Structures are given as structure tokens and as C-alpha cells.
Amino acid sequence: MxxxxxxxxxxxxxxxxxxxxxxxxxxxxxxxxxxxxxxxxxxxxxxxxxxxxxxxxxxxxxxxxxxxxxxxxxxxxxxxxVTCPADVLEGLSTLRRTGWKVAIATNGTTEIQTAKVAMSGIVAHVDAVCASEAAGVRKPEVAMFEKAAATCGADIALGGWMIGDGVDTDIRGGRAAGLRTIWISGSRTWPGGEVAPDHVAPDVRQAIDLLLSTVS
Ligand SMILES: [Mg+2]
Missing domain, CATH: 1.10.150 (DNA polymerase; domain 1)
Structure with missing residues (x-):
């Protein structure tokens, strides 16, 4: 993968x-x-x-x-x-340093999502940012995940991971696109249903640690 x-x-x-x-x-x-x-x-x-x-x-x-x-x-x-914790920025950098392609797939207008990614400092730590307005599609549509992968030079057919807090948009959508998934739960429990995430992490830093330790 x-x-x-x-x-x-x-x-x-x-x-x-x-x-x-x-x-x-x-x-x-x-x-x-x-x-x-x-x-x-x-x-x-x-x-x-x-x-x-x-x-x-x-x-x-x-x-x-x-x-x-x-x-x-x-x-x-x-x-x-909006801010992104320093240990999360560091985690994104570690992923890229160890050979990962890192993209953002976000539903929303290009103007505000791009501004948030820039002001929080995230832009320097990812390969691509895909906002639904510019993409012309939105999560959970499979095409949105395909575009996010393509914008960082990856082929979604070769697999990958989707990490997010959205049950339908991120996890069910990511799975439909053939990706493995980590659900950011906060303090919630998974609502159930036919599709379940591969992993559950309380926050994104722990999700990054999972990626770093699971995929060597
Ligand atoms: Mg979200």
C-alpha cells in the first residue's frame, strides 16, 4: 500500500x-x-x-x-x-519525512478553508489541500477522495488512509473510496452500522502515531 x-x-x-x-x-x-x-x-x-x-x-x-x-x-x-497544536504539525512533518504523501480533504468554501490552513501553519506541513468548492465535489463522494489523492501525486487505487471526525463524510466516504480509516472520536462512541473505522483515536496526534506505528 x-x-x-x-x-x-x-x-x-x-x-x-x-x-x-x-x-x-x-x-x-x-x-x-x-x-x-x-x-x-x-x-x-x-x-x-x-x-x-x-x-x-x-x-x-x-x-x-x-x-x-x-x-x-x-x-x-x-x-x-483556528490553531493547530504544535505536536500535530510535528506529526504531519514526521509523516512526510518518512515517505508519506499528506493531503487535506475538506468540505467548505475555498476562501475560508485555504485561509485557515495558511493561518494555522498547516500549509507548510502538507502536500496538498483539496477544498470541496474548488474541487466541484464534496465528501462523502468518492470523487472528492480521488481528487485529494491526485493533488498530491498519489493514485487512490493503490490505497491509503482517511483520518477524520465525520462519521459519514470521512469514515463511510473514505471506506467507499477504498481507503482504510481512522475515526477521530473525541469523547464519542462509534454509532454503529455496517461500516466501521479500522481504528478509533481520541485525537489526531494519536491517529498520526497509529499511522507511524501501523505502517512501517
Ligand atoms: Mg470535520
Whole structure:
């Protein structure tokens, strides 16, 4: 099997949840939203945010700035706020040093995902970044994993690993693409079903250690 590791970005290599909750707090106080609105907003941006979501947010709360301006502020805030732990960056470097091709496959707009990868320093430690908007496909579509592999010069037909926190997007999708998988569980238990991950790791650093020790 070729040494190919494809990583998810949000809540795998970087913590999205913390910065997102902070952004909702700051946005809510800036625009004087009440507690109920604040809870609604968190729900709205929880999974994924696209520029169009700010049209809805602007209309719902009667905000003066344009949706475009609100989106831009959101991108700047999130890109500035996400961080990748030093031991994870080091792990990515160790993988590459030991012959692994390392790619990121992430669902989201190219603008914000690219900014997060750059600002967190991850960009210097991976071979390729594949964002769904630019790719024209998204996880769990098999084509997304094929593109991520191809962008770092690997052939998905020769196998590899998908590492991520998403049950459907990363693990079931990765398996459908013929990859072995490591599920980043946090404190969750695997929900079951026909497909199970090859390994479960509480965080991505431990997943990297698994790759380094499992595939020699
Ligand atoms: Mg994720």
C-alpha cells in the first residue's frame, strides 16, 4: 500500500467548535442579539457556513452591513482564531519525512478553508489541500477522495488512509473510496452500522502515531 494519508480539516486538524462558539458570542454582542437569537445563530452555523447564510442572518436580525461584509468579517475571524497544536504539525512533518504523501480533504468554501490552513501553519506541513468548492465535489463522494489523492501525486487505487471526525463524510466516504480509516472520536462512541473505522483515536496526534506505528 502506498503511504497516503488524507486528513479532514475542521475538528480534526483544527478545532472549529471553540472559535465558532467565540465568534457567535462576539457577533451576538456586536449586534445586540438576545439569548434566543444567539442560540439560533449557533445552530445555523454549527455544521457549515457559506456566504449565502449571511443573507439569511442579515435578514433575520435586521442587520445593516451587507451579507458580503458579514461573510468577510466571519472569514477573517475564523482564520485568525483556528490553531493547530504544535505536536500535530510535528506529526504531519514526521509523516512526510518518512515517505508519506499528506493531503487535506475538506468540505467548505475555498476562501475560508485555504485561509485557515495558511493561518494555522498547516500549509507548510502538507502536500496538498483539496477544498470541496474548488474541487466541484464534496465528501462523502468518492470523487472528492480521488481528487485529494491526485493533488498530491498519489493514485487512490493503490490505497491509503482517511483520518477524520465525520462519521459519514470521512469514515463511510473514505471506506467507499477504498481507503482504510481512522475515526477521530473525541469523547464519542462509534454509532454503529455496517461500516466501521479500522481504528478509533481520541485525537489526531494519536491517529498520526497509529499511522507511524501501523505502517512501517
Ligand atoms: Mg470535520
Amino acid at each position: 502506498q503511504r497516503l494519508a488524507i486528513f479532514d480539516l475542521d475538528n480534526t486538524l483544527v478545532d472549529r467548535q471553540g472559535p465558532l462558539t467565540d465568534w457567535v458570542s462576539e457577533f451576538s454582542s456586536q449586534y445586540a442579539l438576545n439569548d434566543l437569537d444567539r442560540a439560533d445563530l449557533l445552530q445555523l452555523v454549527h455544521a457549515r457556513v457559506y456566504p449565502s447564510a449571511f443573507e439569511a442572518i442579515r435578514a433575520q436580525y435586521g442587520l445593516a452591513p451587507s451579507a458580503e461584509a458579514l461573510w468577510r468579517d466571519y472569514c477573517v475571524y475564523m482564520a485568525r482564531s
